[in-house]
Amino acid sequence: MGIGYVILYVGELEVSVGFYRDVVGLAYKFTDAGYAEFDAGGVRFGLYERRRAEWLTGEVVSPGAGGEVVVMVDDVDGCAARLRAAGVPVLSGPADRPWGHRTVHVADPDGFVVEFAQEIPRTRRRQ
Template sequence: MRRIDYVIWYVESLAASVPFYRDVLGLQVRIEGDGYVEFALENSKFALFERAKLPELIGDRAGRAPCGEIGFLVDDVDAEADRLRAAGVTVLSGPVDRPWRERTLHIADPDGNVVEFAQKLPRTS
């Protein structure tokens, strides 16, 4: 395996989740239809899929959220935190400098999945 091709969040409501990722986080919609919405990113695919449609896709063995975390690299975590707070988003943690040389911020999407924003910090001598 060389890289992750895509991440799909199973969500209760596209009507609630799409505006969060599109309008609050600022992702552009690339494809949508039949319970699926994919956002335009350069390095991989990120999409939402309506949980109610899962039995058609994989049968009755679907997981329940919150299931995981997705992380986005940004240039300025503090500016992102200010923007998200102004949009009414509750910050779960951060911004905070981490020992692995990243400044991070954590929020939750409408389904409770964790969204992290990380800014690479310079090495200190």
């Protein structure tokens, strides 16, 4: 068993495609019938138009900021500078986290939190 896809239901597909392609830097693969997919290194990352999701779920899908997409990078500080230069509002960071990441957080066009994380030495042991 393994995770094959992570799909976010989004309000405006093309706006979100632009964000994940141009801001996050994921490799865009294709768009078809309200769905767009990116190469995320072994797991398929997709965006699906929220207005079309009702036929999948059987109910109206509400916009949600519940959840987080974590993108691993080599240089969080450089990433944060690139995000700011592109006019992307930074929610928090860069900051060192005790679990072994240096992070910066932004929000995508639908309010999902996107964390860019760089591995650093842990300062807190696992229990």
